[in-house]
Amino acid sequence: MSVPLTLLGLLERGPSHGYDLKRDYDAYFGLGRPLRYSQVYATLSRLARDGKAVPGPVEQEAGPERRRYVITEAGAAEVERWLAEPVPPEPDLASELFAKVVLALMLERPADGYLDAQRAAHLQRMRELTDLKRGSDQLGVLLADHALYRLEADLRWIDHTAARLDLLARAVRQ
Amino acid sequence: MTADRPAVAAATGAATIVEARDLFLSFGETPALRGASLGVRKGEIVAVMGPSGSGKSTLLHCLAGILVPDAGVVWLGGRRLDSLSDDRRSALRRDRFGFVFQSGQLVPELTAEENVALPLLLSGTRRGLAMTAARKWFPTLGLDGLGGRRSGELSGGQGQRVALARGLVARPEVLFADEPTGALDSVSGELVMDLLTAAAREHGTTVVLVTHDARVAAYADREVVVRDGKVSTLTGAKP
Numbered sequence: 001m002s003v004p005l006t007l008l009g010l011l012e013r014g015p016s017h018g019y020d021l022k023r024d025y026d027a028y029f030g031l032g033r034p035l036r037y038s039q040v041y042a043t044l045s046r047l048a049r050d051g052k053a054v055p056g057p058v059e060q061e062a063g064p065e066r067r068r069y070v071i072t073e074a075g076a077a078e079v080e081r082w083l084a085e086p087v088p089p090e091p092d093l094a095s096e097l098f099a100k101v102v103l104a105l106m107l108e109r110p111a112d113g114y115l116d117a118q119r120a121a122h123l124q125r126m127r128e129l130t131d132l133k134r135g136s137d138q139l140g141v142l143l144a145d146h147a148l149y150r151l152e153a154d155l156r157w158i159d160h161t162a163a164r165l166d167l168l169a170r171a172v173r174q
Numbered sequence: 175m176t177a178d179r180p181a182v183a184a185a186t187g188a189a190t191i192v193e194a195r196d197l198f199l200s201f202g203e204t205p206a207l208r209g210a211s212l213g214v215r216k217g218e219i220v221a222v223m224g225p226s227g228s229g230k231s232t233l234l235h236c237l238a239g240i241l242v243p244d245a246g247v248v249w250l251g252g253r254r255l256d257s258l259s260d261d262r263r264s265a266l267r268r269d270r271f272g273f274v275f276q277s278g279q280l281v282p283e284l285t286a287e288e289n290v291a292l293p294l295l296l297s298g299t300r301r302g303l304a305m306t307a308a309r310k311w312f313p314t315l316g317l318d319g320l321g322g323r324r325s326g327e328l329s330g331g332q333g334q335r336v337a338l339a340r341g342l343v344a345r346p347e348v349l350f351a352d353e354p355t356g357a358l359d360s361v362s363g364e365l366v367m368d369l370l371t372a373a374a375r376e377h378g379t380t381v382v383l384v385t386h387d388a389r390v391a392a393y394a395d396r397e398v399v400v401r402d403g404k405v406s407t408l409t410g411a412k413p
Contacts, residue, residue, distance in 0.1 A: 116399075116406065119399070122388075123388060123391060123392060123397055126388060126389065126391075126392035127392045127393075127394075129392070130389075130392040130393055134368075148389055148392070149389075151388070152388050152389055155388045156388075159225065163225060
């Protein structure tokens with residue numbers, strides 16, 4: 001996830017202090033991993049250097065420096081381009097799930113037992129996310145759904161693989 | 175084969191309400207169940223998953239007394255279900271179980287309200303009382319104003335919510351749901367599952383839910399997997 005472009009996108013809503021941007025970033029996108037203030041201000045400085053945002057005057061003489069940043073036309077154009085651009089589909093070809101199954105088959109260890117355990121772990125996480133949705137607002141539901149659909153995709157692969165283990169074992173051992 | 179009384183689940187203290195032990199059942203030469211065992215505790219919501227043809231629906235039908243296994247035992251509470259006569263099993267299904275299937279299977283000639291009232295009418299409740307009880311479900315399930323419609327005038331999601339109300343109206347001890355969202359889009363399916371689990375938890379209804387959909391299974395307290403006619407021993411559960 002691009003922190004600079006996300007902050008720039010938040011800035012397009014209107015002139016904002018670094019503090020406001022950090023608060024909103026953490027609330028919408030932080031997911032328990034809040035941005036550091038130093039990261040926010042360093043990012044804003046770089047955006048200003050690159051002509052995507054401009055800092056306003058310092059608003060306070062005493063205490064920490066407070067100034068609002070305003071997005072420029074170049075910055076807004078960059079946000080627009082970024083929002084329209086598809087994220088590269090990540091097929092997770094180096095998945096640990098895949099590595100464990102292949103190695104288990106190579107070593108003649110019980111891959112089906114591993115797949116069952118993984119399946120149970122995935123469903124446990126899906127139950128937690130489903131519970132989370134019950135107490136969430138629409139944004140929370142959207143976020144939990146994204147995670148649920150990704151886990152579901154893994155589960156389908158797990159079931160598909162479990163059904164073909166004999167075939168796969170022969171292929172791996174050849 | 176022994177036919178002891180059902181075990182009491184030590185983990186939660188809740189008694190097992192329905193239990194299948196070592197069920198075998200074949201359709202002609204084709205075995206569907208090959209030693210399937212499953213115990214469900216009172217008030218629990220259990221998802222039964224598994225590939226197509228694994229025997230998960232057959233297991234549900236045996237637990238619900240719709241099918242009788244060739245061998246093995248089915249308990250409801252402290253009572254054997256599999257050895258009862260057809261009539262007694264039928265009465266038990268009517269009085270103690272509710273059902274929801276993939277496509278609502280509403281009676282097309284009846285209104286939505288009459289469909290919901292049907293289990294009560296069949297068990298001898300007076301029509302006025304049955305209709306009053308049926309109507310109470312409509313606002314709960316977001317079906318206000320649709321009570322007079324027939325099934326052809328309802329969307330898939332609305333019809334399935336009517337079927338859910340019909341499954342729950344007689345306050346069954348156990349609700350058996352076989353792919354209850356299988357014919358619905360994801361948004362309608364989610365609404366049906368939200369309502370199903372909320373109603374079941376409110377009334378303490380035990381639910382046995384057959385589904386191939388992991389997102390539906392995630393509404394349950396735990397899942398079991400049926401493979402080749404047996405229930406896999408490794409299952410997940412809420413801690």
